[in-house]
Amino acid sequence: MGSNEQTVLQFVPSPTSVSARVHPLVIFNICDCYVRRPDQAERVIGTLLGSVLPDGTVDIRNSYAVPHNESSDQVALDIDYHHNMLSSHQKVNPKEVIVGWFSTGTVTGGSALIHEFYSREVSNPIHLTVDTEFRSGNAAIKAFISVSLSLGDLQLAAQFQEIPLDLRMVEAEQIGFDVLKPTNVDKLPSDLEGMEASMERLLALIDDVYKYVDDVVEGRVAPDNKIGRFISNTVTSLPKLSPHAFDKLMNDSLQDQLLLLYLSSITRTQLSLAEKLNTAAQIL
Amino acid sequence: MANTATRSFLQVAATEEATTPLRVVQIEGLVILKIIKHCKEFSPALVTGQLLGLDVGSVLEVTNCFPFPIREEDEEIEAEGANYQLEMMRCLREVNVDNNTVGWYQSTLFGSFQTVELIETFMNYQENIRRCVCIIYDPSRSNQGVLALKALKLSDSFMELYRSNNFTGEKLREKNLSWVDIFEEIPIKVSNSALVSAFMTELEADTPVTQCDYDRLQLSTSPFLERNVEFLIECMDDLSMEQQKFQFYYRNLSRQQAQQQAWLQKRRAENMARKNAGEEPLPEEDPSNPIFKPIPEPSRLDSFLITNQIANYCNQINGVAGQSFSRLYLMKALHEN
Structure with a gap:
């Protein structure tokens, strides 16, 4: 009876990474990857690079796409490619480490599998979704972390929980939206x-x-x-x-x-x- | 029929390629952001990276880029750098990025980029790519709300001269090349994909004032101007050193010519005497004599580059001072109100 009382169904919230911060370059890169995606691909996924700030905020500063194949129940990720690209990026800036992964569209069934893969690369990865198809009618950019549901010590499931996302547009502002917004600017x-x-x-x-x-x-x-x-x-x-x-x-x-x-x-x-x-x- | 059509198409393409000069560099917003990120993160160290894109007629499209790791003076590391470059290009090709080098970018401090190294890099690139461009970004100026991006290329006539490595005054006058003609600045166009444009429209903050406005209206410009003037003074020193080299050369040259004249007169007098005595005249030239050895003329490349640099600093000072004037008058008007 006593032991029964202790068995509580609960979400185990991850103590770190309470919020995320995205730099405009990441959005630009994801859009570019999406525009250049292979013929049959429905979405692009890739790795997010950045760092965890002292206050627990995840600072997402860079990204690269990783080729993948997706069918209804399985996802094949080009892991070699991922590692090659990672080592190349680290040669330039060793301070940028993997902080999570991104995907266009919204969270789908395959996302859990990919998230599991990234969990092995880094603890508590962030999943960033960019709705490039504007399905909800506006440019939805969301960040999630995985929260596991457990019954006592028993892991039952995991779910994506949305976390606050801060769009750092200051850099874009410094350049000026009049350069970054229109599709064609004749002159700086x-x-x-x-x-x-x-x-x-x-x-x-x-x-x-x-x-x-x-x-x-x-x-x-x-x-x-x-x-x-x-x-x-x-x-x-x-x-x-x-x-x-x-x-x-x-x-x-x-x-x-x-x-x-x-x-x-x-x-x-x-x-x-x-x-x-x-x-x-x-x-x- | 189809065959002739293709051939003529190819011919057309070939002739067109030969004639259209590079007019515009079209950069994607993504590339601008990438360059700025890389240059800013490592500022004040100077960094470089490679530009990828397409060469379409008179427009050079820059659609992507990747940074180079900071280079060290070591052969082994240099080989690794080449590997890195190949690896990166292979990887980017796999995600359908344009896999065609069109030039490189580099950061600069207060616009001090006109160096011999830049020209050498340019010549290296030019050997492999017919049309290449160098994009220069100045992080120090972007703090003033200016997007300090420049696309440069070497002018054709300068490249010709540089290949023959002949920078004597005579050659330069022959080609009518002055220091202004070393670099050609190419106008920059910015393009963004419709998708990016949609996202930016959505994400643009509602505030009427942006960071860029704050930066521009900042009253204090003296640190920037001070550094500029400091660099200017250094350059002037260098220039006067170069001038001294030339003066030295001309002095030597005129002294040598005087010596030659003296020697010639002596020899002629001697020959006259010998003729009178019925002997064979001695030749009027003596290559073994040291006074006939031509003195090498110092190259004018350095002084050209320094002059260019000075002109650049002057332009910057003018620009910033002009901006400050408007700011000061704005301030005055505000105060009076």
């Missing part, structure tokens, strides 16, 4: 063009704030204290400088820049002069 934005775009966006934002404040003052929109605090924080974050001090700062940096411009122009003049002289000196 130059320094000043990028600057112009940023300024225009800033201007639009300021206009929006103005409009909002005016609306609130005139009673057209219900005031929201949170937004009000944000605005006042932003305004006070400007350093308070006397106009005189500000002018001085401004003029100083302007002059610095002008000096540099002057220096670089004078260097260029020297260069073209030197070139003329060098070729002329030949005629002796």
Whole structure:
């Protein structure tokens, strides 16, 4: 009787890897692999590389596809290929280790088998699914870990449990979505063009704030204290400088820049002069 | 009938290939991300990698790439590097990636890439691939919200000269080649598959401000400018060293010519005397005499490259200073408001 009480049906949650973080490169690579998949293949699968951060988050930074064959009840994975590719990747960056595997589409019957294989490569692998067929109507990217269901000491089954996934789009933002989003960009934005775009966006934002404040003052929109605090924080974050001090700062940096411009122009003049002289000196 | 059709098609293809110059490099977003990841992770160490893709008429499509491990000066490791490269290409072919080398990429620091090594690598690649390109990425500049990607190739006339290894002033003037003509920059186009485009549209954050805007509006540019000016000064030193080499050469040359003239006059006077005495005249040239040995002219390649480098730094300073101006005026306007 006493022993019966201890036998509890429960999920054994894995203590580590509470969440995952995906870099945009991984998504790009998976999409590319999917576009280039073999004729009959329904989905592509592959290995995820990255590292486990000190706080337990799994940082997925790289990936490669692994060829495989799938029928209704069995999956054949090219293990040699997987190991070759892994050793190649490790030559470049030894810090990136296997953290899991990815598949396009959603979790299917074969997934458990593949997951078992990756469990042998690394403890608690992450399974990342990317819905490249947009079956749910949007771009669903999900991460799972395996959680086993046990009755006392007896392993009964395992199930995929979804874990929170953080899409690290900062890198993509740094490059700019205007380069990564359209299917065709004729020209990379130059320094000043990028600057112009940023300024225009800033201007639009300021206009929006103005409009909002005016609306609130005139009673057209219900005031929201949170937004009000944000605005006042932003305004006070400007350093308070006397106009005189500000002018001085401004003029100083302007002059610095002008000096540099002057220096670089004078260097260029020297260069073209030197070139003329060098070729002329030949005629002796 | 079919036979002639194929032949003519081949002929057409062949003639077309010969005539169309490389106009555009079309890069996939995936490649950009891969290059940036590799270069950033190892910055400030400089890294390289291989570009894979297709050569389609005047467009060079770069559809994938893979990084090289950091190279060490060791023969054994070098052989291993070649193995790695073959292995990687074999693996990528298996997952249907374009298995055709179209060039390589490398990272640079503050745009200091114009070196003899770059040219040598280029010549090596050029031997195997008719059309290749080098993509240069500068991680230090991307912190300012600039996508500092450049596609370069060597100009044809320069390659010809480099093969004959003849960089004397005379040859350069003959070819009308100046330092501007060493590298040709090719415009870059970016393409993304429809699938990627759909995903990015879906995943793009709702915030109106992105990291890129923050970076661009950052007021502090002095560290970047300082380093740039430092490099510029170093280059100027190098250039003046090169100039001194040339001055030395010209001084030697004119001294030698004066010596030759003196010797010739002496010999002529001697011959005149001998003629009067009815003797055979001595030859007017004496190859064994050291003053007739031609002094080798120093190669102008180095000074060309340094000049290029300096011009590059100047451009960068100009660009960044221009940006700072707009930022400062923006700041002023904000403050006045």
